[in-house]
Amino acid sequence: MAVVGGAISGSVAAEIFADHGIRVAVFEQNARPYGKIEDGLPRWHVEQRKQEYARIDARLRKPGVYFIPCTKLGRDIDFEDLTRNWGFSAVILANGAWRDRDLGIPGANQYVGKGLVYQNPFIYWYNHKNESSYRGVRYETPDGALVVGGGLASIDVVKVLQLENYERALRARGIETSFQELEKGVPAVCKEHGIRPEDLGVKGCLLIYRRREQDMPLAQPPDDPTPEQIVKTEQVRQKMLRLAREKYLFRFQDRRLPTGLVVENGRLVGLKVAETRIDGRRAEPIPSTEQDIRAPLLISSIGSVPEVLPGISMRGEYYAFAVGAVPRHTEHRHVFGVGNVVTGQGNIRVSLVHSQAVTQKLLDHYARTGIDTEGSAAMRPSDEQRVTERAEALIDRAECWPALSLSQVANIESRIHALQQRVDYTGDYDAWIAKVTPPDLE
Numbered sequence: 001m002a003v004v005g006g007a008i009s010g011s012v013a014a015e016i017f018a019d020h021g022i023r024v025a026v027f028e029q030n031a032r033p034y035g036k037i038e039d040g041l042p043r044w045h046v047e048q049r050k051q052e053y054a055r056i057d058a059r060l061r062k063p064g065v066y067f068i069p070c071t072k073l074g075r076d077i078d079f080e081d082l083t084r085n086w087g088f089s090a091v092i093l094a095n096g097a098w099r100d101r102d103l104g105i106p107g108a109n110q111y112v113g114k115g116l117v118y119q120n121p122f123i124y125w126y127n128h129k130n131e132s133s134y135r136g137v138r139y140e141t142p143d144g145a146l147v148v149g150g151g152l153a154s155i156d157v158v159k160v161l162q163l164e165n166y167e168r169a170l171r172a173r174g175i176e177t178s179f180q181e182l183e184k185g186v187p188a189v190c191k192e193h194g195i196r197p198e199d200l201g202v203k204g205c206l207l208i209y210r211r212r213e214q215d216m217p218l219a220q221p222p223d224d225p226t227p228e229q230i231v232k233t234e235q236v237r238q239k240m241l242r243l244a245r246e247k248y249l250f251r252f253q254d255r256r257l258p259t260g261l262v263v264e265n266g267r268l269v270g271l272k273v274a275e276t277r278i279d280g281r282r283a284e285p286i287p288s289t290e291q292d293i294r295a296p297l298l299i300s301s302i303g304s305v306p307e308v309l310p311g312i313s314m315r316g317e318y319y320a321f322a323v324g325a326v327p328r329h330t331e332h333r334h335v336f337g338v339g340n341v342v343t344g345q346g347n348i349r350v351s352l353v354h355s356q357a358v359t360q361k362l363l364d365h366y367a368r369t370g371i372d373t374e375g376s377a378a379m380r381p382s383d384e385q386r387v388t389e390r391a392e393a394l395i396d397r398a399e400c401w402p403a404l405s406l407s408q409v410a411n412i413e414s415r416i417h418a419l420q421q422r423v424d425y426t427g428d429y430d431a432w433i434a435k436v437t438p439p440d441l442e
Helices: 008-019 035-039 046-060 079-084 119-128 152-172 186-192 227-248 348-366 383-399 406-422 429-436
Strands: 002-004 024-027 065-068 091-093 116-118 146-148 206-208 251-253 256-264 267-279 282-285 291-294 298-300 335-337
Touching: 002 008, 008 024, 008 035, 008 046, 008 065, 008 348, 035 046, 035 119, 046 065, 046 429, 065 406, 116 119, 119 152, 119 298, 146 152, 146 267, 152 186, 152 206, 152 227, 186 227, 256 282, 256 291, 267 298, 335 348
Parallel strands: 002 024, 002 091, 024 065, 091 335, 116 298, 146 206, 146 298, 206 251
Antiparallel strands: 256 267, 267 282, 267 291
């Protein structure tokens, strides 16, 4: 099996396959396989990150798992070559969602780096900016920034801005603190130092959301919820927002839809925003309510979608997977998807459960070694039943992944080793992780 992506969903699939005696090649685009646990989950989640790292490590060091770091689909390996020429029984896409959803205002993207920033590179910078080896883009965090979003990721963006601004403001008063302290709550830290937050002169960033605050996807109701469960979920969302605002002191406006850009001297300096009327899940702009919201920085945090890669056809913003329990790519019989690349949700638990369910279904359907169609002596089926079962068995066997010959396995392993040698990976997973982990990683 080939698994593209080594983080939550990819490592879960690899472990399940390996536990069933199936060899797995895990192609990971980064040196470390932790995906958005490392690059998208802000660095104040110290213990959670450590726990998830350890779980991923345990899965990827399983016997039968070949880890191939620094190998990106579309850059270092070709999708068509991987699916048609390598000889894998199947390819599992677990490469997540690293592309920010477009802000949705014509012409906005020409101002990226000129007043507009997207969430994914912004959080990546925040997580790695203090490493001496970091060579990426560096971002400013001016007071009064404008954030467009509404989900948990946008709350993270807001927290980054507020922590950076209050840490700066306190330092200007001769008070040294840290993001770890401030993450526990700005008012509490200020109280410890005998100062009021409002005396620091921080205006605070503004988060705008197109629907109502109780619609914010901060918590999800169960499947097929009752009206009472929906109400309870809405109350939980409002409580989460209230607590976040009390701790980090940001401003918030709901029912606000960006409709245009405010540009001066070739730089984005704000958005035209209209109030909205809510009709179910739709947010329609109300005529004559448009106003300009000016800000020194705009951060778009309205969701992430899979990267566009040559050879993988799309359906809208996502890869073209068939709808159903087993997401199979519509143009490739043996290409499947697990985790965020299918669900569009960055939630750790959702990715884990989705990968477990899909991988098990793949094993049940495609990895069967045979079907007994004759029945037992005590319950021998009728001739008609036997004909039907044999026909179904033939269909199943046509779908099953055949065992590879020794020469086929050797050819795949040879190509794997060539990619590993290209980046000086010797096959010792723990030694590799120790070598590529920055000593000053937070």
